[in-house]
Amino acid sequence: MAVIDIKGGIHGTAGSVVYRSYGGMNIVQSRPRRFKQTEASQEAAGEFGLISQASRVIREAFRPFYHHFHDGGMVNRMTAAVSRSIRGSRSRERGERDLHDGELSFLEGLEFNENFKFSQALQFKPQVKRNEKGQVSISLPEIYSRRDFVTPFRDNGKVKSFRLSFVLAGFNFREKFYEYIGEKSVSIHVGSVIAARELVFEDEIPKGCLLLVLGMLECTDMNVYKNQLESINSRDFNPVSLIAAFQSEDEAEAGYGESRAILHHEEATATGIPTRTQLMAAYRGNDFLSRIRNQKEAPAGQQKTSKADGSPGLSDQERQQQLQEMGQVVREKLRQMSEQSAIAAREAIDLSKLMKKRVDF
Numbered sequence: 001m002a003v004i005d006i007k008g009g010i011h012g013t014a015g016s017v018v019y020r021s022y023g024g025m026n027i028v029q030s031r032p033r034r035f036k037q038t039e040a041s042q043e044a045a046g047e048f049g050l051i052s053q054a055s056r057v058i059r060e061a062f063r064p065f066y067h068h069f070h071d072g073g074m075v076n077r078m079t080a081a082v083s084r085s086i087r088g089s090r091s092r093e094r095g096e097r098d099l100h101d102g103e104l105s106f107l108e109g110l111e112f113n114e115n116f117k118f119s120q121a122l123q124f125k126p127q128v129k130r131n132e133k134g135q136v137s138i139s140l141p142e143i144y145s146r147r148d149f150v151t152p153f154r155d156n157g158k159v160k161s162f163r164l165s166f167v168l169a170g171f172n173f174r175e176k177f178y179e180y181i182g183e184k185s186v187s188i189h190v191g192s193v194i195a196a197r198e199l200v201f202e203d204e205i206p207k208g209c210l211l212l213v214l215g216m217l218e219c220t221d222m223n224v225y226k227n228q229l230e231s232i233n234s235r236d237f238n239p240v241s242l243i244a245a246f247q248s249e250d251e252a253e254a255g256y257g258e259s260r261a262i263l264h265h266e267e268a269t270a271t272g273i274p275t276r277t278q279l280m281a282a283y284r285g286n287d288f289l290s291r292i293r294n295q296k297e298a299p300a301g302q303q304k305t306s307k308a309d310g311s312p313g314l315s316d317q318e319r320q321q322q323l324q325e326m327g328q329v330v331r332e333k334l335r336q337m338s339e340q341s342a343i344a345a346r347e348a349i350d351l352s353k354l355m356k357k358r359v360d361f
Contacts, residue, residue, distance in 0.1 A: 170209030
């Protein structure tokens with residue numbers, strides 16, 4: 001029912017329209033209605049959720065290296081690049097594809113901070129490739145710091161040296177984990193020259209992982225109290241970019257991600273060094289793909305309408321809770337494995353004592 005207030009404004013509903021006042025004006029609009037999503041619209045919404053979640057995983061994985069020093073458009077650029085990669089798949093259709101099927105060249109050159117781009121700070125281009133052993137290598141030319149690095153600190157004498165670093169990380173969205181494979185850095189004092197060289201990541205590459213290489217340049221100054229060089233990068237100067245991406249070359253068996261996380265958790269506990277393997281606790285892309293596959297395989301007339309996935313948009317508190325829950329799962333499995341090992345040791349039968357003896361079963 002619509003009513004007229006003492007000022008002549010109309011409020012409420014009448015049939016299929018809604019009356020309301022805004023800024024002294026009477027506004028008439030259609031009454032909100034529910035629309036049943038088609039299968040195509042569900043797939044589109046679900047894939048957008050998968051894209052958003054994959055983008056978030058990549059950002060979180062590299063956060064320790066860009067230190068929140070990104071510009072305001074980085075999140076949208078990352079999501080757009082992941083979207084183009086997945087939707088550029090030539091092997092699978094929507095509802096069947098993820099980043100493992102995508103065209104990863106759309107990720108190459110992605111800048112984390114366009115206030116000062118990595119490609120702008122370096123007057124040369126590192127050459128990234130995989131060698132015959134499958135290892136990722138980076139070729140650098142001879143570097144003269146005054147010629148080959150461009151920074152806003154060039155003339156004020158504040159910079160004592162430069163640190164050029166590259167990080168290699170592997171992502172397996174199907175097994176829901178990512179792993180830091182290695183970091184390579186070269187330090188160059190202001191005014192000095194270093195010879196051309198090749199940096200090779202020799203550590204093991206986990207099964208089924210697509211590989212992303214991050215490049216970054218830091219300007220450093222001496223902290224006289226700590227007697228060490230420290231980065232002076234900021235939001236205005238933090239050149240960081242994805243400089244190369246390689247598609248996965250193999251597949252990992254089911255449970256591989258969890259078993260690798262357990263293995264590295266044990267190593268981290270023993271050494272005190274943070275684990276290299278992180279589980280994607282908030283990633284739900286596989287659930288979306290599984291649901292679409294089940295809907296397509298169901299007999300006609302028996303398909304169930306399911307709610308489409310929206311943007312993941314987990315809050316920091318929700319993400320932290322999921323990570324804690326996943327960590328608890330890993331710790332519980334470790335505890336069970338330890339108990340089973342102890343039981344097996346206590347109940348083990350010494351077969352040598354049974355030799356030449358008659359044993360009834």
